[in-house]
Amino acid sequence: MADGNVVTAPGVPAAVAPPRTGTLQKIARRKSTLAFVMTLPLLVVIGGLVAYPFFYALYLSMLNKRMTRFIGLENYTFLLSRETFQGVIWQSVLFAVGAVIAKALIGFILAHVLHALPAKGQRKWRGMLLVPWVIPPAISTLAWWWLFDPSYSALNWVITAIGVPPVAWLGEPSWARFSVILVNVWYGAPFFMIMYLAALKSVPDQLYEAAAIDGATGWQKLIHVTVPMMKNIIAITVLFSLIVTFANFDIVRILTNGGPQDKTHIFGTYAFQVGIQSGDLPLGSAVSLFMFPILAIFAVFVLRGVTRRSREMAG
Amino acid sequence: MSGASIAGGENAALGLYHKAGSIKRERRWALIGAYIALAVFVVFFMFPPFHMLITSLKSSAEIADLQGNPWIVRSPTLENYRDLLTNGNYVLHFRNSVIVTIAVVAITMVISTLAAFALARMRFWGSAALATGVFLTYLVPETLLFIPLFQIIGGMGLYNNLLAMILIYPTLTVPFCTWIMIGYFASIPKELDEAALIDGANHFQMLWKIFIPVALPGILAATIFAFTVSWAQFLYPMAFLVSSENMVLTVGIVSDLIRGDTFQWGKIMAGALMAAAPPLLVYAFLMDYYIAGLTAGATKG
Numbered sequence: 001m002a003d004g005n006v007v008t009a010p011g012v013p014a015a016v017a018p019p020r021t022g023t024l025q026k027i028a029r030r031k032s033t034l035a036f037v038m039t040l041p042l043l044v045v046i047g048g049l050v051a052y053p054f055f056y057a058l059y060l061s062m063l064n065k066r067m068t069r070f071i072g073l074e075n076y077t078f079l080l081s082r083e084t085f086q087g088v089i090w091q092s093v094l095f096a097v098g099a100v101i102a103k104a105l106i107g108f109i110l111a112h113v114l115h116a117l118p119a120k121g122q123r124k125w126r127g128m129l130l131v132p133w134v135i136p137p138a139i140s141t142l143a144w145w146w147l148f149d150p151s152y153s154a155l156n157w158v159i160t161a162i163g164v165p166p167v168a169w170l171g172e173p174s175w176a177r178f179s180v181i182l183v184n185v186w187y188g189a190p191f192f193m194i195m196y197l198a199a200l201k202s203v204p205d206q207l208y209e210a211a212a213i214d215g216a217t218g219w220q221k222l223i224h225v226t227v228p229m230m231k232n233i234i235a236i237t238v239l240f241s242l243i244v245t246f247a248n249f250d251i252v253r254i255l256t257n258g259g260p261q262d263k264t265h266i267f268g269t270y271a272f273q274v275g276i277q278s279g280d281l282p283l284g285s286a287v288s289l290f291m292f293p294i295l296a297i298f299a300v301f302v303l304r305g306v307t308r309r310s311r312e313m314a315g
Numbered sequence: 316m317s318g319a320s321i322a323g324g325e326n327a328a329l330g331l332y333h334k335a336g337s338i339k340r341e342r343r344w345a346l347i348g349a350y351i352a353l354a355v356f357v358v359f360f361m362f363p364p365f366h367m368l369i370t371s372l373k374s375s376a377e378i379a380d381l382q383g384n385p386w387i388v389r390s391p392t393l394e395n396y397r398d399l400l401t402n403g404n405y406v407l408h409f410r411n412s413v414i415v416t417i418a419v420v421a422i423t424m425v426i427s428t429l430a431a432f433a434l435a436r437m438r439f440w441g442s443a444a445l446a447t448g449v450f451l452t453y454l455v456p457e458t459l460l461f462i463p464l465f466q467i468i469g470g471m472g473l474y475n476n477l478l479a480m481i482l483i484y485p486t487l488t489v490p491f492c493t494w495i496m497i498g499y500f501a502s503i504p505k506e507l508d509e510a511a512l513i514d515g516a517n518h519f520q521m522l523w524k525i526f527i528p529v530a531l532p533g534i535l536a537a538t539i540f541a542f543t544v545s546w547a548q549f550l551y552p553m554a555f556l557v558s559s560e561n562m563v564l565t566v567g568i569v570s571d572l573i574r575g576d577t578f579q580w581g582k583i584m585a586g587a588l589m590a591a592a593p594p595l596l597v598y599a600f601l602m603d604y605y606i607a608g609l610t611a612g613a614t615k616g
Contacts, residue, residue, distance in 0.1 A: 034518055039445060042430035048448070049486045050452045053463035055359060060463055068414060110356060113349045120426070123354050127602060132360050133604075134598045135591045136388065136547030138565040142587045143363040146580055154366055154385040186360065198610040230338035240453070247456030250549045268458030268550070275462045276554050285462040295454045 049264040060285035075286035084262050085270070089290070091177065092266040096246040099184040104238060106185065107192020112222075114193070115200045126197070133190040141254040144183045145170075147219075148255065173263035176256050181249050182266050188244075194238055199225070199233040232306050242294055267291045323387055364591070370583035371395055378580055394516050395585035404559050405586055408567030412546060412590075418481045419545040423488040424538055431490075431496030432522050436508065446497075452490045460486070460558045461554045468555055475557045483555075484545050492537040499533030500526055500575055536608030539601060564590040 016300065064071050079085040110129060114122055132140065147155050148169035156166035169179045203226060211221050227234075249268035258265035258273060265273070267288055275284015342497065355579050372391040383389070399405040434446055435440070464483060473479040503526060511521045527534065549565045556562050559571055568586040572579045 031437050031518070033437035035433040035439040035442070036427040038433040040440075041426040042449070043445070044487060045426060045485050045489050046448055046452055049464070049483060050455055050460065051448075053460050053467060054455050056467065057459065057463040060466065073331075106356070109352065113352050116345065116349050125357070127599075128357050129353075129360055130598070130602075130606075131364065131595070134543070134594050135364065136543075136549070136565060136594065138547065138549035139568075139587045139591045140363060140367075142568065142583055143367040146584065147363060147366060149580075152381070152385065152580075157385050186363070190360070194606055194609055198606075243456060245451055249458050253553070254548075268456075271458060271462060272550075272554065276465065281462055282467060288459040288462060291459055292458065293453065295456075299454055300383040 011190045022315070041152060043233065057289060060282050061134055061289055063282040065282060067282060068274060075283050077284070079286055079290075084265075085187050085287070087262060088265045088267065088287070091264060092246060092291075094177065094182055094247070095184070095252075095264075095266050098183045099188065099245050100241050102181070102185045103188045103241060104234070105267040106189040107194075107196055107237075110193040111196035111200055114197055124192075129193060130190045132187050133194075137187050138250045138254065140187065141251050144179075144186075148179060167258060170256050171260060173260050176260060176264045178290055180252050180255055183255065184245060187251070188241060192241065195237045196230065199230045201228045225307050232309055235306050239299060242298060246291060246295060342352055367584045367588055370580055371588050373581050375435040375579070375581055395581040396589070399582055399586050399589070404567060404571055405561070407560055408562050408564045408571075409589070411561065411567075412504050412563040412565075415477055415480045415484065416542060419488060420541045422481070423492050423541040424534070425483050425535060426485065426489050427496050428522070428527070428534065431493050431500050432518075434493070434524055435497045435500035435559035439517075443565040449490045449493055452486070457487060457548075457550050459552055464551075465554055474555060475561055477556075477563075478560055479555050480548075480551060480563065481547075483551050484548060487548065488541040488544050492541055495537045495540065495608060496530070496533055498611055499530040503529050532604060532607060533611070535601065535604045536611060539597060540608040542597065543605075546594055 018200060031061060044213070060067070061075055062072055078236075088298055115124055117125065150168065150171060153166070153169065155169065160166055167175055170176050207225050208221060208228070211225050216224065246266075247268055248266060249272065252264055252266055252269045253272065256264045258269050262270075271284045271288040274287055275281050276283075344397055356522060366386065369388050372388045372393070372395075374390065374392050374394060377389060434442055468474055468479045468483070471479075473482065507522055507525055507529070516524065547565065548563075552563045552566045556566060559567065562570060564586075568583060568590065572583045572586065
């Protein structure tokens with residue numbers, strides 16, 4: 001694993017060059033000012049449009065609805081006491097965890113199947129399988145919305161043709177929850193597939209040959225060679241996917257807009273409804289801020305594991 | 316795979332022909348199974364866009380007709396497409412999407428190339444903290460930022476203005492593009508910069524004459540990523556753009572073609588298909604760069 005395939009923690013700049021001796025002193029002195037100037041636009045974007053709004057959201061969430069009075073944590077306690085918001089937390093977790101597990105499994109299977117194909121055919125299949133990821137989700141969800149239409153559903157036409165009663169895809173709470181997850185899985189599984197495929201290709205062939213000489217079966221090779229070698233990429237892909245799935249907006253907004261009876265609302269769509277549509281910006285920012293600690297804890301957890309593993313592999 | 320063939324060869328050498336044959340047969344069945352699994356998932360992945368295409372070719376009367384198979388089109392017509400391109404604001408939405416995307420991609424590439432060069436090659440005070448900061452932006456998703464940005468954009472007088480999109484979208488593209496570029500720049504051998512420095516090149520010449528040409532695949536991958544993200548963005552236009560003539564495609568289709576309870580499904584699907592075409596075309600022609608951009612984040616440090 002010394003060949004650059006080692007996944008380091010994304011935050012750690014593996015790229016920062018060690019200072020070189022022998023370069024001219026003058027260049028060295030000018031260098032750091034110049035480097036600062038070159039990163040200044042990045043600093044402005046991150047500082048002005050991510051960090052500042054984030055802290056502004058914290059401040060905003062502690063104001064009353066008219067933004068005239070400081071009310072401390074009242075918005076948060078109010079939200080936590082409301083049954084609708086408890087439902088939003090539960091649904092967000094269900095949506096994100098359910099979708100990520102399904103995406104990870106489908107992606108894993110597809111990557112393996114693709115990897116086993118002869119190289120010639122692989123490209124063509126991979127090309128078709130990545131299409132859901134390429135279409136903007138706000139656009140492809142329109143197609144799903146039409147497929148789920150209560151009276152014209154082409155999906156229901158298919159299932160009634162095979163003798164199953166039609167389904168109220170978006171009308172019945174538990175089916176609506178299933179439907180938004182289904183669309184998210186449809187959109188996100190190709191991403192997992194492509195990440196795993198890249199990881200599979202980076203596992204050295206010698207390891208499989210050694211395992212074969214030791215008499216390992218296909219299953220044993222998978223458990224003892226492939227999975228350990230891919231652990232870091234699996235962890236990072238799951239982390240990314242969990243972040244974007246948790247923070248999803250497009251799919252739920254278009255398909256159900258939170259309904260029926262607010263049962264499919266997730267943090268993003270609920271924050272939009274409360275903050276923009278009902279005009280309670282402080283409460284809306286309190287809703288969306290609930291996402292941050294959940295994501296941060298998970299990220300720390302995953303990245304610590306990744307750093308430990310890559311250190312073990314390097315050492 | 317090569318392991319199995321080695322095992323097969325050994326067995327044949329020992330004269331166990333039927334065993335070697337069974338391994339071969341097993342592999343053939345595995346391959347057939349693989350193709351079946353692939354076919355199932357290709358159907359699952361492709362049927363929504365397919366249905367989109369079918370619906371876009373139908374007249375309103377045919378869509379409303381509940382008799383018959385909704386998956387085939389009996390009398391195909393381009394009426395929906397023609398109508399979208401001649402009446403209403405669809406062309407305007409398309410133009411707005413193009414303007415915003417081009418501007419955002421240009422801004423993103425300038426910012427992230429400069430920053431990645433500095434972070435990959437020059438160690439300076441706070442560079443490590445900055446690299447961590449770039450990563451931390453992932454924990455602050457757009458669904459968290461849109462509410463404070465609503466206030467900030469409003470305060471700047473940019474509410475319902477395309478300029479707001481051009482200003483905000485880089486928060487979604489710059490961090491990941493910088494990250495991709497750091498990976499590509501870091502893989503360039505240091506001997507190249509030393510040679511350039513000895514020849515008397517300054518840092519900008521070094522970036523322009525060496526790094527950008529050598530890391531061109533990475534730049535292309537990052538450009539494609541920035542393009543797809545800007546083209547697909549939905550939440551910010553949804554929150555900040557209200558009048559139809561200022562909207563981009565992702566929100567414009569829904570807002571213009573749905574009036575109360577009347578859904579013009581044929582036109583919605585035609586509009587959606589045309590909106591999906593640019594990323595699909597980029598993907599079709601530049602698939603390898605597209606995939607490189609996706610996977611660079613994980614396989615490169």
